[in-house]
Amino acid sequence: MASLPKRIIKETERLVTDPVPGITAEPHDDNLRYFQVTIEGPAGSPYEEGLFQLELYLPDDYPMEAPKVRFLTKIYHPNIDRLGRICLDILKTNWSPALQIRTVLLSVQALLASPNPNDPLANDVAEDWIKNEQGAKQTAREWTQRYAKK
């Protein structure tokens, strides 16, 4: 295996020395490009009180290519599908090498605080969200209780 770029080493170190509130990211022992991530549901959102597990992988071309991020915990959200895949522009076409693991995870956390049902990944959830926002949020809260309890 090729040696790990300095950038990844430094990012990992800085995540430890200067952690982001509500977010943890730890590299795997046998693959330092693979991170186990937890994100706390933002206060005031239906995901409050939830702790969500994610996985993050830095591809060979990182930082010229976006990290791959996926929810492992089941979540009811219009931009996150059943497999945990996330519809977020900066993970796809709007990726920039100036972004970091830290900024990516903050964006994911922000996506929990403000879902965007008009650009959905999970169509059924989005439809529910548009037609009956209160009901959808209630479902999201229930799922958080059921699957993401701290």
Place this chain on the structure above:
Amino acid sequence: MGNVPTKLDQDGNPVETVNRPGYPTSGSMSSASGATSTTDQSPNRGTRTRRASSLVSTFLNSGNRYRSGSIQDPNAQGAASAYSSPHKRRSSKEKEAIKEQHARNILVRYDESVDGGFLAPYGSYGFDKLDYNADVVKSLIIQRRLAPFYTPLQDFDSSWSREELLKIVEGLPLHAAFNEHPEEFEDIPTGDLNKPNFDYLIDRNCTKKEYRRTHAKIFRARLHKKRIIWQETENEVFLEAKLDVRSGKVKNNYLPSEELKYDLYANGSECPICFLYIPGPLNYSTCCQQPICTECFVQIKRADPHFPHDEVDPTQPVKDDSEKDPNLLTTEPANCPYCATTEFTIIYTPPKDRKVGIQGIPPATYKSSVPQAGDDNQDKKSEDKPESKDINMSNAVSSDDIRPDWEAKLNKERQRLARRSANATAIHVSNQLVNPEYAVSGNQGSPTRRGSAQNSRATSNSGSRRSQRQGKSIEELENQMVQEAIRLSLKEEEQRKSSTDKK
């Protein structure tokens, strides 16, 4: 390496390196730097003068042969250039020669330096990713419109003493370590690298397609090995030169003076993209004044040709890419990585008191103009950032400038898709001809139907054939084919014209 003799092979005497003409006399040196105000138009004049005034031009010429792709004339766009006329169709032999030439073109050579940096990247990114036009980049560096490629420090500690810093800098290699056995090339035979022909490594009985694939793989594995050998040769030359100077045997004008090394590395900063510590001044984005090192800048490029990212309409079925019009393929200029402003450009302000290397004074004679107190760093830093009055937008360098072939690539991809869909149509129509009973289930889109050959084959093979022919006679089908042929040839002609116009 028969075709890449090392310097030691050439003359059996490493000291020769030092004697190579380049920084001949102080007289011609000052004329080169004095001429810079007028050399903006022909930025390589200094280089050429230098070469022309060489004392042993025969030696230099032989030197250029084995160190081909050096800086003879970065602006050369002649037939010999690896980057000339991207529109031309080339044989695979030519393409391979171009790739080898490019690999030689991005070798770091210690005696090709500008202001303490080099003309080729250190190697923080892989070879596959270094697909920029090396002639253009070298010439921009020599013109001082783009920061040179500096050797980065992995870490920097401001508490290091001058001696500690110098010791670290002295030990820096020319190029990052290579991955000598990448997984990609595992089990691929490379044969004798000295022999240009390696067909003997390929099974004679394989199909043409298999042959092509194996050939390409072996070529890439060989190029990887050759590149390592070439760069290591340069590394050895650099090391020998350093050892010779240290032993006091000889002076070498190409090696940086201690003061140069200190001034470079005492005033560096961390590139926000690679996180490596790089001597300043760095390039700055014109839009938001953020720093970026040259090694990262040459990585920023347009996305590969793609279909426009429309807002997805959830009520419409998603269209398969193979059904879209190839002419819709598009790419946009790269955005600024920091503020996402479109059409990313950078601006570089060269250090005023450090004009060394090509078109400057010999690196070995550099004397620091700043007092050695060390507390002037802050002043220096603020100077690095170009002030708005200094910014001359005509000097800005865009990502497209260093990859001028983006348009040719886009057209090539469009043609490839068009050909594929034409093939599909042809197969589709001939199926209808051969078998009149052939179902027209896939016929809605014809004659401009776009589909991959695979799709159409799948349709033609599908068992149940609803016999709902729309009363098409053989004649009609023939007309249809002729029309399609005419349409395609018109299109090809158009594309040919537009590409020749652009030349």
